[in-house]
Amino acid sequence: MEFLFTDEQKMIEETAQAFFRENATSKRTRAAMTGDGVDRDLWNAFCTELGFSGIAVSEDNGGSGLGMVEFAIIAEAAGATVAAIPLLTLATAVRAIEFGGNNEQRNEWLPLLLSGEKIAASGESSELEVSGDALSGIVNHVPYGGSADIFVFHKDDAAWIVPANTPGLRIEALTTLDQTRPFATVTLDGARGVSLDNGAAAAAASNTGGWLCLAAEALGGAQTCLERTCEYARDRVQFGRQIGSFQAYKHRLADMMISVEQARSAVYWAACAVDEGAADAQTSLRAAKSYCTDTFFQCAGDMIQLHGGIGFTWEHDAHLFFKRAKASQELLGSNHLHREYIATEILGEAS
Numbered sequence: 001m002e003f004l005f006t007d008e009q010k011m012i013e014e015t016a017q018a019f020f021r022e023n024a025t026s027k028r029t030r031a032a033m034t035g036d037g038v039d040r041d042l043w044n045a046f047c048t049e050l051g052f053s054g055i056a057v058s059e060d061n062g063g064s065g066l067g068m069v070e071f072a073i074i075a076e077a078a079g080a081t082v083a084a085i086p087l088l089t090l091a092t093a094v095r096a097i098e099f100g101g102n103n104e105q106r107n108e109w110l111p112l113l114l115s116g117e118k119i120a121a122s123g124e125s126s127e128l129e130v131s132g133d134a135l136s137g138i139v140n141h142v143p144y145g146g147s148a149d150i151f152v153f154h155k156d157d158a159a160w161i162v163p164a165n166t167p168g169l170r171i172e173a174l175t176t177l178d179q180t181r182p183f184a185t186v187t188l189d190g191a192r193g194v195s196l197d198n199g200a201a202a203a204a205a206s207n208t209g210g211w212l213c214l215a216a217e218a219l220g221g222a223q224t225c226l227e228r229t230c231e232y233a234r235d236r237v238q239f240g241r242q243i244g245s246f247q248a249y250k251h252r253l254a255d256m257m258i259s260v261e262q263a264r265s266a267v268y269w270a271a272c273a274v275d276e277g278a279a280d281a282q283t284s285l286r287a288a289k290s291y292c293t294d295t296f297f298q299c300a301g302d303m304i305q306l307h308g309g310i311g312f313t314w315e316h317d318a319h320l321f322f323k324r325a326k327a328s329q330e331l332l333g334s335n336h337l338h339r340e341y342i343a344t345e346i347l348g349e350a351s
Contacts, residue, residue, distance in 0.1 A: 003268055005073075012055075012070055016077035019050060024083035026317050029180055032084035036147045036173070037182035038119070039084040046085060047116030053090055054114045056209075061098055061110050067275040068209075072216040072267055079217030080224045082180050082320050086119050086144040087217070091209030093120035093152040100159050100202025105194065109150065109161065121148035122206050123186060128155045133195065134168075135160060135188045143331070145184025146173035152202070153186075153193065159202035160193030167191065178327035180320060208285060210332045212270055215288035218296035218328055219263045221321050225299040226256045228318075229306050236308070252306060256299050263292040283345050290335035290342075296325040 005013065023042055032039040047053040056071040057063025064070075071091070078087050094113050097105060097120075112118040123139040139153060151162045151169075162169060168191035174183045196202045230253060234242055270288035273281040300322040304311040311318050329335055 003265075003272070009070060009073060013073045013077070015050065016052065016074045017080070019046070020077050020081045020083055024078070024081035024085075026320070029082055029084045029320065033179040037084055037179060038086055038144065038147050042083065043085045043119075044116045047114065053094075053116065057094065057098060057110070057114065061106055062114055067271070068212055069268065069271040069275055071209075072212060072271040075213050075216035076220035076223075076267070079220030079324075082221065082317075082324050084180050086121075086147065088143050088181070088210060088213050089113075089120050089122065089148075091213035092122035092206040093150075095205040095209040096122060096152045096154065096159055096196070096202035097161065099205035100196040100198045100200075101161075102197045105161065105196065112149075118149040119144060119147050120150050120152060121145045121184075122152045122154075122210070124154050124203070124206075126155060128153065128188070130155075130158070131190075133160075133192050134190045135162065135193050136190055137188055139186045139188070141174075141183045141331070142186050143181055143183055145171055145186055146182055148184075151186060152196075152206070153188075154199060154203040154206065156199075157203065158199035159196040159206075161196065162188070162191055162193040166193075176327065178323040180324055181327065207332065208274055208281070211285040211289040211338075212267070212274065214328050214331060215263075215267050215270065215285075215292040218292040218325065219260070219267050221324060222256075222260045222263060222292070222296040222299040225296075225303040225318075225321055226253070226260055229253065229256070229303050232307055249306065252302055256302055259295045259298060263288075263295045266291050283342055286338040286341050289332070290338040293325065293328040294335055297322075297329055300325045 028039050028042065052074050054063030055066050055074060056068055059065035075087060078085065097109055113120050121142050121144045123142040125137055125139040128135055128137040149164050151164065153160050153162060168189045170187045172185045174185060176183045233249060233253065266288040270284040273284040304318045304322060307318060310316055
């Protein structure tokens, strides 16, 4: 199978890469890290000037009506700069409302979320207790929970929208490893939520978008790790030679390149499988999420090591990529769990 972008997809790719290269600078990302982890100006430009927030949302719901391949292209570009924007919330909370909500819920929330006026966060907890429309329990590690205006929580085949200012809802922002994508613990004590009409569809759409977003962002991050390390290999001279000319160094770079290209195949296989409604979509998504985030972690670690002394300083951008990669490995299900699912699908009882 030979996969090539269409002319429209190439244009989206070029626009997204140029936008993030120019605007999602290390300085701006670090400034966002001192606040709530969101570069508001970057997010507003992303949503309103480019209109990328609705890239995979249907036209009937105010989006562009494109697919997950186009979304993956944008997520890859964002991940390449570790952009401090809540892109993951578009893939989880927004998709949950679009696919699981009724017309009234979609009309109320989607315009606010796609315009960037409001930010949503999504979380899953098997410990939520439900009494009528009142929710009680703790939802841990909610991405962008400290910045969210509304939450979409799901448990089993049920899902709810809960505004952040709902009585009985308490948000505790956490100091976490990856400050470019902060987390929060949300405690609910009889907080009243609005039930989505199709909770199962909401949960499935949230997981689908979240896994693909993490995989595509990881691909972009791993690609940047490779590119920056190659650039350093050309510029750094030791013993009168560029360090990239040493065989052991070249082998490490070659290993990184092979892993990145395999990750690229995994991401766009999964995106195509979702868009086409393929039977193996779940398997491809879990494979992409687990493989790509592991690849990102490996490449980020190699980036630190191959930059030598400067790479080990906290001030170097390599650590932004390394921390994002490590956090992504555990987010939305650990990679061990995803591989166990794949093994069960393929091998059945033999797994």
